[in-house]
Amino acid sequence: MPASHSLPVPAQPDGVGHESELIEPNPSIPEAANQLGIDAFSLYGLIQHGEVHPERASSGRFFLPLPQIEALLQGLPEDF
Amino acid sequence: MTESEHAIYRTALEAVKSQLQKLTALTEQLNQIAPHPESNANSATALTSTEISLMAGHPPTQWQVLREVLSLELGSVFLCARNEGAGKEYAIVQQFPAESLYAKANGQTTVLESGNDCIVLVGDYVKRARLTIQFMASDAVAHAQQIVWENSKGRDMSRVVRSISAQFNEAVSEEVHAGREHATISLGKRQSTGIGFKRGA
Numbered sequence: 001m002p003a004s005h006s007l008p009v010p011a012q013p014d015g016v017g018h019e020s021e022l023i024e025p026n027p028s029i030p031e032a033a034n035q036l037g038i039d040a041f042s043l044y045g046l047i048q049h050g051e052v053h054p055e056r057a058s059s060g061r062f063f064l065p066l067p068q069i070e071a072l073l074q075g076l077p078e079d080f
Numbered sequence: 081m082t083e084s085e086h087a088i089y090r091t092a093l094e095a096v097k098s099q100l101q102k103l104t105a106l107t108e109q110l111n112q113i114a115p116h117p118e119s120n121a122n123s124a125t126a127l128t129s130t131e132i133s134l135m136a137g138h139p140p141t142q143w144q145v146l147r148e149v150l151s152l153e154l155g156s157v158f159l160c161a162r163n164e165g166a167g168k169e170y171a172i173v174q175q176f177p178a179e180s181l182y183a184k185a186n187g188q189t190t191v192l193e194s195g196n197d198c199i200v201l202v203g204d205y206v207k208r209a210r211l212t213i214q215f216m217a218s219d220a221v222a223h224a225q226q227i228v229w230e231n232s233k234g235r236d237m238s239r240v241v242r243s244i245s246a247q248f249n250e251a252v253s254e255e256v257h258a259g260r261e262h263a264t265i266s267l268g269k270r271q272s273t274g275i276g277f278k279r280g281a
Contacts, residue, residue: 073182
């Protein structure tokens with residue numbers, strides 16, 4: 001990445017309450033990765049390649065809805 | 081920064097400090113991987129494999145591990161090879177911790193990319209990994225920014241956000257910074273490791 005490149009800074013929230021639109025508890029990506037037992041880098045990679053679909057809060061931060069986590073764990077043995 | 085700006089800066093940075101450290105470590109690993117310009121697929125085929133192999137892909141097939149490309153806190157990314165007819169096929173294979181829920185549901189390994197030119201393959205993977213860490217950095221900055229706003233009480237804290245953003249920007253930069261100890265590992269030069277990577281200046 002060129003030195004002159006700046007990371008995108010999300011826009012300032014335009015109001016309070018947007019976060020509550022997310023189903024709680026929706027973990028952040030690092031928290032979700034921790035729940036899955038994998039590195040956050042791995043989970044961000046899965047998101048980036050369209051295998052996982054996070055939601056984005058108005059703050060610009062990504063969260064993973066619980067159904068998405070459940071979908072990732074669909075292959076878990078039933079007797080697990 | 082004013083005292084109040086600095087206090088908020090410290091609070092926000094503390095919340096994302098571990099992510100900043102992880103991104104710095106990942107970037108340093110990526111910065112050590114530099115495809116040797118004179119390398120080509122023919123020289124790449126001279127690489128010798130390690131004794132380590134793993135099963136990956138659909139259907140699962142055996143891959144010889146040539147080297148670890150990225151060491152993650154939880155898992156690894158490997159450059160692997162297998163014989164394919166008269167030639168070789170290479171793959172970037174990610175290994176997840178066997179005990180993780182994700183691995184139990186999806187398998188412990190996944191082939192991220194494969195091809196017949198390992199130099200191109202590693203180069204492409206490095207680009208992909210850089211995009212991932214930029215995504216991680218952007219998300220961490222958004223988290224920090226959220227904390228700043230929550231503590232700002234309506235005051236302008238743009239300097240604080242810019243400062244944190246700049247730290248993450250530097251953490252994921254592929255430029256080598258003065259004073260940062262840096263070694264370049266080039267593909268295509270055979271070394272005593274038998275894996276064909278050169279540690280240069």
